[in-house]
Amino acid sequence: METITNKAFRDETISVDGKTFAGCTFNEVTFVYGGGELPTFADCLFDDVGLQFEGAAASTLKFLNGLSANGYPAATANIVENIRNGNF
Amino acid sequence: MATFTKETFRNQNVVVDGNEYIDCNFVNCTLVHRGTAAPDFIRCAFTGGKIQLEGDASRTTRYLGRLYAAGAVDSVEAVLTRMRKGLLPFTQKPAPCDPVAVGQNWGRLGAYSAVLIGVMLLYLFFFSYAGLTEPRNALDETNPAAPLRSQIPLELMPALPDSLAMEYDALRANQLEELTTFGWVDQEAGAAHIPIEAAFELLIAQQGDSSVAQAQGD
Numbered sequence: 415m416e417t418i419t420n421k422a423f424r425d426e427t428i429s430v431d432g433k434t435f436a437g438c439t440f441n442e443v444t445f446v447y448g449g450g451e452l453p454t455f456a457d458c459l460f461d462d463v464g465l466q467f468e469g470a471a472a473s474t475l476k477f478l479n480g481l482s483a484n485g486y487p488a489a490t491a492n493i494v495e496n497i498r499n500g501n502f
Numbered sequence: 503m504a505t506f507t508k509e510t511f512r513n514q515n516v517v518v519d520g521n522e523y524i525d526c527n528f529v530n531c532t533l534v535h536r537g538t539a540a541p542d543f544i545r546c547a548f549t550g551g552k553i554q555l556e557g558d559a560s561r562t563t564r565y566l567g568r569l570y571a572a573g574a575v576d577s578v579e580a581v582l583t584r585m586r587k588g589l590l591p592f593t594q595k596p597a598p599c600d601p602v603a604v605g606q607n608w609g610r611l612g613a614y615s616a617v618l619i620g621v622m623l624l625y626l627f628f629f630s631y632a633g634l635t636e637p638r639n640a641l642d643e644t645n646p647a648a649p650l651r652s653q654i655p656l657e658l659m660p661a662l663p664d665s666l667a668m669e670y671d672a673l674r675a676n677q678l679e680e681l682t683t684f685g686w687v688d689q690e691a692g693a694a695h696i697p698i699e700a701a702f703e704l705l706i707a708q709q710g711d712s713s714v715a716q717a718q719g720d
Contacts, residue, residue: 470558483588
């Protein structure tokens, strides 16, 4: 697992799978997550961060997106609330 | 990947990874997704039920939860909002190349090689068989006196007697007779032939007489 400490990221694309970011700042960057090992963010600042998904992560969001597009948004409501509340 | 058309799923767990559902009804079902491949839902209806994420799929929501808790609220909310409206764009890795194109399908490579070797052996057998049965320079065994079947014109071949062996034997016999017997070659010119052994003895005797005469002279 790679640990990155006190680094300022600006205007770049970052693959975050399995990485630990401590004391970093992210400005106008894009995070790419492929569904692998979870990244960790400690004492980081985020400004205009875009999220991009690949592999299993993209498959999961496509699944949830597809349910909503088929008139089943209620099914994702519980998942959205868990994400907001950190219930995992 | 399986395709389900106009089916009704009721009160059951449905693992949806990679499947395609067309005009299906899901009643009080738990849709299980493990993140291996996204399913497709086309004109489906859902009543009750819930979603269950497992394996890699569950990590994705935990990732969003961690980002949300770390402070990237706006970024996560943008994804959740679009997801709930079915408007998320996706970035997928390109599908892997056909294993044959990158030389990794050893089974198929072996099969192709076997076919190629087989064709080569077939050609080899064909030409060998043709060479045995229809040689261009073979003798016509049905007619021993016939010339070769080669395409060399007969007029270019040297004119040899048909009884070459007999001619050779006669020549040889004449030469032996001249070397082993006494006789005239040209009686008027006084030329005769004698056996070669007698010629050697006569020559030695003549040389002996001349040596004695020379010694007496000295």
